[in-house]
Amino acid sequence: MxxxxxxxxxxxxxxxxxxxxxxxxxxxxxxxxxxxxxxxxxxxxxxxxxxxxxxxxxxxxxxxxxxxxxxxxxxxxxxxxxxxxxxxxxxxxxxxxxxxxxxxxxxxxxxxxxxxxxxxxxxxxxxxxxxxxxxxxxxxxxxxxxxxxxxxxxxxxxxxxxxxxxxxxxxxxxxxxxxxxxxxxxxDVKNYPCPAGGCLLTDLCFVGKVRDVFEHSDELNLRDFRLLKVGRHFRIGNRTKVLVGRNEAENALLESQVQSGEATLRWADGPSPLAALTGETTEELLALAGQVLLRYTKAPAGESAELELKVAGEERRISVVHALDEAAVEKLRL
Missing domain, CATH: 3.40.50.620 (HUPs)
Structure with missing residues (x-):
């Protein structure tokens, strides 16, 4: 047998x-x-x-x-x-x-x-x-x-x-x-990649992002953990994060993962990464997310900039002053 x-x-x-x-x-x-x-x-x-x-x-x-x-x-x-x-x-x-x-x-x-x-x-x-x-x-x-x-x-x-x-x-x-x-x-076993494997949970830099999700989530969402490897992450509210894509592939992935009530932002007047606002969304948080996004564009510092906003299935534009310098943005970064 x-x-x-x-x-x-x-x-x-x-x-x-x-x-x-x-x-x-x-x-x-x-x-x-x-x-x-x-x-x-x-x-x-x-x-x-x-x-x-x-x-x-x-x-x-x-x-x-x-x-x-x-x-x-x-x-x-x-x-x-x-x-x-x-x-x-x-x-x-x-x-x-x-x-x-x-x-x-x-x-x-x-x-x-x-x-x-x-x-x-x-x-x-x-x-x-x-x-x-x-x-x-x-x-x-x-x-x-x-x-x-x-x-x-x-x-x-x-x-x-x-x-x-x-x-x-x-x-x-x-x-x-x-x-x-x-x-x-x-x-005669050949072509074996990744012989030791690895887990990001042993990476002390990555662990901070994981702890942040646990500390700021009422309910755990597997999507939030999958996205930890995508883009730049910023904590702008107790229940709100901004994720900014680093290339077009990440921009597309972030846009596909936005859930009901969440938002995306792009600078309207030039090349721009996509910023995804996950969690709670308010006008104040949208404005702060927009300021973070503008750090990664060529929008003139200190001036008002137009952003393309998509939220709850609707598209509109908002004006945000490019007021955060690099140090201020880095304080929000995870």
Whole structure:
């Protein structure tokens, strides 16, 4: 009887190797990939999602992409196991992902779950003690296999039952990727991008933007977190931000993300980025947003400028004095 397993597949080197190791043992593999607003693996044409899909297609295995939604944001706001060096809830995040994997395992009739985790590779979530906590609190005790480091742990149920040959599993540990790269060459695994991956929640500069959303939101909106990587951000009111695009692609993205009651602004008399006003909108806030926008145009300082305003489905013009100097604008910047 062929056994089936669920893989957490990011598309990076470690998870790709773990899939290959189990496929070579005749295990039927289905992959799960989780998208996040905070992933750093975002090139112009591909991110972790598309890399995971590429790997799944290459290995001819099914893949399901799941989005970390509002439930995940609540974990991020108040993680049971705390943060790492930034605002990264690594232990709680892994528990969350594995709980979802367990649910999917039962849904599709799989026998166990496996990951590309390597003992000692990540300082917070891949220590021996935290790996045990993650396994226990995810509800996968005995049914969570880590093929790349399996020989550093007690045999799992898949190994004990003979579904997986323990002798063909690995004993990799530590932060070096040398062993994984050698294994990739041995298994003919090529074109593996983003071997270490990354999370913006470890970036102390980015974390300030995340905290700002939590501090100034009555209800969490996943859109607000996705936009943290787009444009320049300015806090101009307790419930209001201005986002100014840095290029036409960002201008278009910001315009597409404006919600009901929110507004966009452009300078009417010359080249201008787009400013998106998110949250509460008043005439006073529109005027302040316009002053921030004018900092990024060639509108004459100290003079009145015409702005094109779109709000609530209506278009009109407003006049705003270009009164904020660079220092004043920077005080508002996140």
């Amino acid at each position: 062929q056994r089936k397993a669920i893989a957490l597949l990011s598309g990076g080197l470690d998870s790709t190797l773990a899939v290959k190791v189990l496929l070579d043992q005749g295990i039927a593999v289905e992959a799960l990939n989780f998208t996040s607003p905070f992933c750093t693996c975002t090139g112009k044409n591909a991110g972790c999602k598309s890399e995971a899909v590429r790997v799944a297609e290459e290995f001819k295995i099914p893949i399901k992409v799941m989005h970390k939604g509002a439930e995940y944001l609540e974990i991020l706001r108040n993680p049971k196991h705390g943060y790492g060096k930034g605002m990264n809830p690594c232990i709680d995040c892994r528990i969350y992902l594995l709980q979802k994997a367990k649910e999917y395992m039962h849904e599709v009739g799989a026998d166990f779950v496996f990951t590309g985790e390597v003992l000692g590779q990540r300082p917070m979530s891949q220590r021996r003690d935290t790996l045990r906590v993650i396994e226990r609190e995810s509800g996968l005790e005995g049914y969570l296999l880590r093929p790349l480091s399996a020989k550093h742990f007690n045999p799992t149920i898949p190994e004990q039952e003979g579904w997986v040959d323990r002798e063909k599993l690995l004993a990799i540990q530590g932060r070096s990727r040398k062993d994984q790269m050698e294994l990739a060459a041995e298994l």
